[in-house]
Amino acid sequence: MAKLKTSLIIATAALAIAACSKKRPEVLPPAPVQNTGDTGPTGPVTPTDGAITPGSDADFKRSVTSNTVLFGLDQYDIDPAARTILDNQAQWLARYPNVRITIEGHCDERGTREYNLALGDRRANAAKNYLAARGVSATRMTTISYGSERPVATGSDDEAYAQNRRAVTIVLG
Template sequence: MALSRTTLILATAALAIAGCAKKRPEVLPPAPVDNTGDTGTGTGPATGAGDGAITPGSNADFQRSVTSNTVLFGLDQYDIDPAARAILDNQAQWLARYPNVRITIEGHCDERGTREYNLALGDRRANAAKNYLAARGVAASRITTISYGSERPAATGSDDAAWAQNRRAVTVVLN
């Protein structure tokens, strides 16, 4: 009787394992597509088959058309200085040509300060840029902000030159 019980348990386990085996689908899904927009030339998404054209209103078009997608800030500051005004005015002009384009403004800090302080300062920097663009006629509903604090440095290093590059707000067009 013990032998038949053991045989029954083993047979049940074998059936359970066989039922769980993955079966190969008859039709495989297509391979993943690289939709990051990088064509290897740094120009962004192409509109044609290998022609290298940039889609109007895309992030690549934005980066090509404006003087900069980044405004820099002083240490522990979030005010828009004259250099930042010129950059943001240029961005506002481009955004006026594409009224349906939405953007995100990313606020960043250098590595000094606590995580909480840097996140709050990055938020103030992103919102300062957002408010400036809104004052220049860009609908605030088209702009979202996010703070990365010191989590995504543009330059590595622990010196004044690296820190200056990391205190920034970056405008990114959402495709």
């Protein structure tokens, strides 16, 4: 009887531990789609003459100082350079009140996967909160953290690390 109780307790503990473990996804989500036109009833509408559609991601990238805010090592605070960039983005977003955006948080390759995902989330939310404080509706913005999974610069040096510590604003349409 005691052996049965002990076996049941061990089996229950093993099941509880197995149920709590989180497995890494086998496949990462696809990269964001670059929107080059307005969204119509049947999907994106791309101009046939190659012109940039007002309110599109291409228009955003052309019109703002930058779609990317950079951060210091292990930092997620909005510094004066980031404020200038985000103020410029907020002005553009004010002209297009129906445009939705996603803010991606990224990190360099140093740190654990979990740490980098959490830091990327804090970076994306810092940018989102700043834009919200400048009048951009929070309902128009979503955030996602990719941690170190999508570096913009390859290499393991300070220059590459600095480029990968970022939050990127993507216009969805």
